[in-house]
Amino acid sequence: MGTSSVVVISAGLSQPSSTRLLADKLGAAVAAGTDVELTVIELRDLAHHITNHLLTGFPTGELVSAIKAVTEADALIAVTPIFSASYSGLFKSFFDVLELGALEGKPVLIAATGGSSRHSLALEHAVRPLFSYLKAVVVPTAVYAASEDWASAGSTELSGRVGRAARQLTALMAGAGSSSTAGKSVVKDPFADVLPFGEMMRARGL
Amino acid sequence: MQFGIFSVGDVTPDPTTGHEPSERERIKAMVRIAQKAEEVGLDVFATGEHHNPPFVPSSPTTMLGYIAATTEKLILSTSTTLITTNDPVKIAEDYAMLQQLADGRVDLVMGRGNTGPVYPWFGQDIRNGIDLALENYALLRRLWREDVVDWEGKFRTPLKGFTATPRPLDGIPPFVWHGSIRSPEIAEQAAYYGDGFLHNHIFWPPEHTQRMVQFYRQRFAHYGHGTPEQAIVGLGGQFFMRRKSQDAVREFRPYFDNAPVYGHGPSLEDFSSQTPLTVGSPQEVIDRTLSFREYVGDYQRQSFLIDHAGLPLKTVLEQLDLLGEILPTLRAEFASRRAPGTPDAPTHASLLAASKAKIEDASVSSVSSVSSVGK
Missing domain, CATH: 3.20.20.30 (Luciferase-like domain)
Structure with missing residues (x-):
């Protein structure tokens, strides 16, 4: 297996951001275990492009390369702050503008940050179903970091989860490497398999 | 242009x-x-x-x-003309009528329409958009080109011995674009x-x-x-x-x-x-x-x-x-x-001229084949 591409998506809004901090920790843990090329995408920088895409239906500027990177990645690390008991709107909007099939079969590590640990299950109730819908393969360990996890006492527990999630992602990627479809995007080129007219009519029962 | x-x-x-x-x-x-x-x-x-x-x-x-x-x-x-939710029979009639009145100054652009609720309002389903566009247009073409049509399809009531009136002007259907x-x-x-x-x-x-x-x-x-x-x-x-x-x-x-x-x-x-x-x-x-x-x-x-x-x-x-x-x-x-x-772009005049030229071609070749029989 050669170098894999892992795209890290951070939906943190502040500078510096604990979401980015967690994203970097996860990225480093994955990179420590296998030969990967990490690309970090800060959704804050793409916020205008994402809104414009929602309104016009086509990507512009840096969003074009971000979507390409995500679609072509071997695996994703997706990190969102928890807002109002769920992923942030910006995080969701980014996944809303991806093409159908962009994440199909792709290993994804999900993680989130919040002010208190009381919202940690948002990862299970909101973030995991989102990626299940998108047909991604989500690692069993989702990583949540509350404010207290950044204190020295909580940090070993967080590091443990980060390490476990990273190992699970790496294992999934290794498995994906042996199969022909997993991890590779199945975004269809709409022009690739247009049936000739007669066949198209027959196939549609017309 | x-x-x-x-x-x-x-x-x-x-x-x-x-x-x-x-x-x-x-x-x-x-x-x-x-x-x-x-x-x-x-x-x-x-x-x-x-x-x-x-x-x-x-x-x-x-x-x-x-x-x-x-x-x-x-x-x-x-x-565009909604080929999905309009009855192709009505399109055939309406636009042939318009074409007659306008002395041929008519063409159409077919489109599917992307407003979800319009489909059920007209008894259709947006998920069948492409199928409707394909089948309805196939029927529309026949209604304009064949005087008497027998037809049965997936979406519309069958037709037996149906003639869309008025017929297209000079027997030339309006030119169609697809959008x-x-x-x-x-x-x-x-x-x-x-x-x-x-x-x-x-x-x-x-x-x-x-x-x-x-x-x-x-x-x-x-x-x-x-x-x-x-x-x-x-x-x-x-x-x-x-x-x-x-x-x-x-x-x-x-x-x-x-x-x-x-x-x-x-x-x-x-x-x-x-x-x-x-x-x-x-x-x-x-x-x-x-x-x-x-x-x-x-x-x-x-x-x-x-x-x-x-x-x-x-x-x-x-x-x-x-x-x-x-x-x-x-x-x-x-x-x-x-x-x-x-x-x-084809117009009624150019399509009419092309159709006449084709008929003349056909009669010339049939004459020559007759004379070859005579030899």
Whole structure:
């Protein structure tokens, strides 16, 4: 297996951001275990492009390369702050503008940050179903970091989860490497398999 | 090459004054705009078809029939005719009637429509959009080409011994274009029949238009209708013109910023660079329009959207005056760049002439075969 591409998506809004901090920790843990090329995408920088895409239906500027990177990645690390008991709107909007099939079969590590640990299950109730819908393969360990996890006492527990999630992602990627479809995007080129007219009519029962 | 305008027929309040035209005002404005199109020398006026507010043109042939009676040369077209939710029998009848009344000055652009609820309102399902477009159009073609039709399909009540009346003028069905932004199946359909393909063009980056047109051209040639360069292509376009570029930008910006389709999104400047929208001087509109052929090849119809986003009628008529002024330059410049052998868009007259030529060919060859028997 050669170098894999892992795209890290951070939906943190502040500078510096604990979401980015967690994203970097996860990225480093994955990179420590296998030969990967990490690309970090800060959704804050793409916020205008994402809104414009929602309104016009086509990507512009840096969003074009971000979507390409995500679609072509071997695996994703997706990190969102928890807002109002769920992923942030910006995080969701980014996944809303991806093409159908962009994440199909792709290993994804999900993680989130919040002010208190009381919202940690948002990862299970909101973030995991989102990626299940998108047909991604989500690692069993989702990583949540509350404010207290950044204190020295909580940090070993967080590091443990980060390490476990990273190992699970790496294992999934290794498995994906042996199969022909997993991890590779199945975004269809709409022009690739247009049936000739007669066949198209027959196939549609017309 | 044909130049024209197309209208969506939206009732949108003028964002600079808050004035919202009544339906009557808007309908009359569309008629006035069409008449003005002929006055300034344009070739085509096309109306949209919608069955939900804030749009007024639900009954295109009523409007186009009225316009036909008050114009002489203008080709009356659609942008688009809903081939999915209209009964193809009614399309066949309505447009043959219009064609008879308008002395052949009629063609149609077929579209699927992307307003979800319109489908169930007309007893259909948007998930069958492509199937409806394919089947309904196949029936429509037969209704215009065969005097008596027996037919059974997936969607419509079967027909036995049915004759659509009136018959197309001179036995020549109206020329049909197929419009689609991103469904290659529709480009395939247009290519198969040797019909025209018209890309809306105005809301997306040019690469999308280019890819669809290229695909259509290749498939057109595949089905033996000619070379890829002989396929019949139309494009949408969108401009706002003033003599001075800065005046155009200043005046159009509030309309752009509040427009129903792209308002409150990208800036006027960004959208202008990403899509064919051109806001500027007459020379800028000329230059931009001439650039379209660089990515779709020589094409047959350029249709502009100019009455939308709440622009008042007076402003739209001024836009038409300006378009009329640059029209001779556009025609000359396009003609000088055009590859030899590029066909014009078919009209009733050209289709009639081609049909007569074909009949004469056939009779000449049958005469010669008779004489060879005699030898």
